[in-house]
Amino acid sequence: MDSPEGATIRSEQKFRKFLKSLVRKQPRDLLLVIGTGVSAAVAPGIPALCSWRSCIEAVLGAAEQLEVLHPGDVAEFRNKVKKERDLLVVAHDLIRKMSPRTGDTKPNFFQDCLMEVFDNLEQHIQNPVVLQSILRLMERGTMVLTTNYDNLLEIFGQQQGKPMESLDLKDKDKVLQWARGHVKYGVLHIHGLYTDPCGMVLDPSGYKDVTQDPEVMEVLQNLYRTKSFLFLGCGETLRDQIFQALFLYTVKNKVDLEHYMLVLKENEDHFFKLQADMLLHGIKVVSYGDCFQQFPEYVQDLTAQICKQRSPDAERVDSTTPLGTSCVDCAKRKLGESGTDSPKRIKGSNNDVPTLQ
Known part of the structure; x- marks a missing residue:
């Protein structure tokens, strides 16, 4: 049975308004x-998926277990994770520490730690x-x-x-x-x-x-x-x-x-x-x-x-037919009621879907 908290969350979500400029975008x-x-x-x-901080901490844990980073470096980076506001800089420094000292990217221990995590x-x-x-x-x-x-x-x-x-x-x-x-x-x-x-x-x-x-x-x-x-x-x-x-x-x-x-x-x-x-x-x-x-x-x-938004392509297709968005069965019925000849079929086609020409 749902908890009162869960029901409240769903209730708030159900009646939440969305920006029309966003929901009217085509996918x-x-x-x-x-x-x-x-x-x-x-x-x-x-935990490593939750945030950059969690990811770095998990990588440091793996580096320590795999012994691919000096214990002093592990301690230094853990201290940086606690104090440094820009964690992207810390992550960048950590990658460099476990990578070759070259400009290009080559196999490195950072990847091994991520695979462990x-x-x-x-x-x-x-x-x-x-x-x-x-x-x-x-x-x-x-x-x-x-x-x-x-x-x-x-x-x-x-x-x-x-x-x-x-x-x-x-x-x-x-x-x-x-x-x-x-x-x-x-x-x-x-x-x-x-x-x-x-x-x-x-x-x-x-x-x-x-x-x-x-x-x-x-x-x-x-x-x-x-x-x-x-x-x-x-x-x-x-x-x-x-x-x-x-x-x-x-x-x-x-x-x-x-x-x-x-x-x-x-x-x-x-x-x-x-x-x-x-x-x-x-x-x-x-x-x-x-x-x-x-x-x-x-x-x-x-x-x-x-x-829910209709694509412009679908609207253009609808506008080219006198029947709008009617289904095939409704189209046949309307054509019959108005006395209009049946639409021509595609030559060589074995299906029953009509096409207007």
Whole structure:
């Protein structure tokens, strides 16, 4: 039986209003940016998925167990995790500490630690509601990129029979195909994937071949200009150096854009200040509630609202026929009642669906 608290959460969600400018977007006009909040909602049993802080702490624990980092360094990084506000900097320094002293990315101990932390991910999927919603949008043309190292979405999608693909920025051809909308179930991991033997990076210099390629940069930045980015479970994404390099640094007139970010409203003053600040980046900050448990249902309801929208293509098809959106049986009946000749069939077709010529 549902607890009173759970019933209250559902009641609040049920009557929550959504921004019409968001729910009236066509799915193919959206690009989802997935952060740690999505993974935390899906697999709460893995602390490393909950936040950058939890991830770094878990990696340090694995490094200590595997003895791939000096005990003094482990202690130093644990102290940084407690004191440092910019955890992306800490993560970057940790990767460098366990990587070769070269500019290019090669196999490193950081990857081994992540593989230890994220072992058997598929067994930890407990609440797939958010992933179901994301797949529903992807079916209708929504693109997806993530700052996460995990592939929970791909694992779940494959379980549902979808041809999921994990993409890396270093595969230029695939990235271009994805950016042009030709990889329907592709998920672009801008930091890489924990299973990738080349390792992961947080510094744009690690992707210098990408950021210095005019063709790749133009097609990626064009997405930021032409799509509405919807940030899900993202806390530090706009401070992420790679995200900045790919989408923010050279995109002009960001205030004229219309992107969206779902956030937890724990403190009203902080929330409304964040709203004002993000509008300068062309981002509308929206609260999904005042507790994290409301996040999955909010995403589910939001997705349902977006998917209710009729596509312009469907409306154009309807407008070309005198029968609007009527079903085939109704069309036959109406044609018979009006005395109109039966529609012509496609030559050589064996089915009973008529076409107007």
